Amino acid sequence: GAVVSQHPSRVICKSGTSVKIECRSLDFQATTMFWYRQFPKQSLMLMATSNEGSKATYEQGVEKDKFLINHASLTLSTLTVTSAHPEDSSFYICSAGGGKRQETQYFGPGTRLLVL
Amino acid sequence: DAKTTQPPSMDCAEGRAANLPCNHSTISGNEYVYWYRQIHSQGPQYIIHGLKNNETNEMASLIITEDRKSSTLILPHATLRDTAVYYCIVRDYAGNMLTFGGGTRLMVKP
Numbered sequence: 001g002a003v004v005s006q007h008p009s010r011v012i013c014k015s016g017t018s019v020k021i022e023c024r025s026l027d028f029q030a031t032t033m034f035w036y037r038q039f040p041k042q043s044l045m046l047m048a049t050s051n052e053g054s055k056a057t058y059e060q061g062v063e064k065d066k067f068l069i070n071h072a073s074l075t076l077s078t079l080t081v082t083s084a085h086p087e088d089s090s091f092y093i094c095s096a097g098g099g100k101r102q103e104t105q106y107f108g109p110g111t112r113l114l115v116l
Numbered sequence: 117d118a119k120t121t122q123p124p125s126m127d128c129a130e131g132r133a134a135n136l137p138c139n140h141s142t143i144s145g146n147e148y149v150y151w152y153r154q155i156h157s158q159g160p161q162y163i164i165h166g167l168k169n170n171e172t173n174e175m176a177s178l179i180i181t182e183d184r185k186s187s188t189l190i191l192p193h194a195t196l197r198d199t200a201v202y203y204c205i206v207r208d209y210a211g212n213m214l215t216f217g218g219g220t221r222l223m224v225k226p
Contacts, residue, residue: 104150105162
C-alpha cells in the first residue's frame, strides 16, 4: 500500500504553545488529505478536509482558528494546534488520497500530543 | 453518523478463520464497502474494499451479500498480530471522507 508519514510521532508541549504536525504522502500525489483526532478508547473523528491549494473544510465543532491546516503541495499537509490546552491532548492522524490512489485513503502512523 | 453496524468485540483462536460481520442496510448503489483495521496506537491500515462482487487479496477476503446490506471480512488464518479494531465503512467512490463507527475489537488468542 501507499506510504503516508507523519512527524513528529510524539510531542509533549506546555499549555499555551503551538505545535505543528506534518503529514506527507511519500509515493503519490495526494489531492486530498484528511485530519482525524482520536481520544482514548474512542473511534476516529474527522476534524477537517484539506484540498491542495484551497482552504480546508472543517467539521462542525472544530475551531478553524485553533487548528490551522495548510496543504501547500500535493505531498504535504500540516496541522498546527495553536495555543494548545491539556484538553487538546489526543492522537492526531492524517490520511491521504487522490491521484493514482483515488480509490483508497491511506493513513499515517499518527502523532500523539500531550499538552501539560 | 456511521452507516454500519458491527459487533463490539469478537474472539478468535490463533490459526482459525476470523469472520467479522458488518451490517450496512442503508447502503446506496454507488457506495463501496471498505475495511480498515487499527492496531493499538497506530494509524488505521487499509485491508480491502468492494462494491458488490466478492474480493480477495493477500490480507483477507470480503464477502458481500447479494442485496449488499451486509458483508463479512474473513481473515483465513488469524495470527496474534491480527489483534486489532476492525472498521467497516461505506463511502462513495469519489474519495470523500471516511466515517468511522465503533468497529469490532478482534482478540486473537493462542
